[in-house]
Amino acid sequence: MDLRHSLRGTGVAIVTPFTASGEVDYTALENLINFQLNNGVNYIVTLGTTGETPTLSKEEKKDIILFTYEKVGNRAPVVVGVGGNNTYELVKDLAGLPLDKAAAVLSACPYYNKPTQEGIFQHYKVLAGASPKPIILYNVPGRTGRNMEASTTLRLAHEVPNIAGIKEAANNLVQCMQMLKGRPDHFLIVSGDDDLVLPQLACGMDGVISVAANCLPKLFTQMVNAGLAFDFAKAKALNDQLLEAYSLLFAENNPAGVKGFLAELGLIQNTLRLPMVPLTHESQQKVAAYLKQLS
Template identity: 55%
Template structure:
């Protein structure tokens, strides 16, 4: 299982003219790897992927692959609410250069549980790459129930994990308890990872690891080693900072922090906008505390 510990959902830096800033992206890859992340996630939601053109997506992925130089496994975010479009995406990227796929539950059109099963079954039948399912009902509207996720895991050995972002701890426990040996349950909620590690999660795909990689990775590693005194202390050190990152949408807070750290411009693409003056002041206070 190469997808355990801390994965970072990388943001896409933009220049002031709104073009992709590849130099800043390379700096971010180094910053997160130096901070201790275990794997990189390219073109997730945090990357503002809906606002990127097809050419930009390919260029972003290739930049990450080239600069990573195989230091860490790379997961490609590849999701759609049109199954045929998802399958076509397998032919649009250098799949031989990535180590896995992160694929979100189809959004907006609200499929049934059977529809979700057939959607991911079609993906699994079309590729032999390891697949991480992504359940985030706050964004997709539809909640993939544990029974569906576990049915997929048992049907396809290369469905190796789920990024679970329901925030429902009872649902989380059901996933862990029923998971086959090859299937890892990963967190999609940065502020819940310590209690989730205590119930058997194997790691996290994190937004906050862009901004606070050293403390965040240390917290996750402590939890995986069942050192919950250390993990809890780091959790409460980071909790306010994590909550502020999401206060005005993602990656609004992350880009502000990374700008303050000198890594990239504080530029987002509409409909997302930079942090308000109030949030900027709150983040400044946290960073200086």
């Protein structure tokens, strides 16, 4: 499955907005989808870690997926996050979630268990065999506690049908270059590190699944598009405007940072589900000051 054309550019790991009482805020979610697509984002990734999926019920996940399909329509592809550390429970999820309209499934490496590289390989091999849609690997060792090495990624890319790409968030440019050198032609490689996107595009990556695109979609996608066009003078000038935002977005945790930005923009209520809490007052003031000077 070749995703390098359909998912080239900027994907957004969309947040899940909540009302003040903690329910999913579907009005805000629709506004967010429109805000991002109207400002140049190429595709929507729902139920990623940024969407606070560990705190969502199975019914909420199904409802969010269906709502996202409906509101995105034919304007852009939708990628659905289906990840966890119980391989066979994920097989059940792949069968039970409404994935018929998904372009792909994004699945994070198993967290906490800290499997070996062979365990990671076998985990994804089972998921790929069970998934009705192509699998995009997600390597994020800062959250999972285990790095998926380039050799494992390339083994999956070459040996396992239905493994179609990777979101790479190991904050390691050398590892990215190793994957880019050895990948099959069809294999999508996108960034999961907003602050490294510019040099990663220079190395040949296909785009990004971004947190920053939630709240700064126009500026961020302009930077990505310039990088994909190898106009690095323009891309650097745009990225320079974003550097402080990258720091603020992840100063405390994700998605508290991006929800702080979105609340400041008036797009959502600044509500998270425990154990996540909103930004401190001091950090929120810094977000407000940044957005004020940006405008």
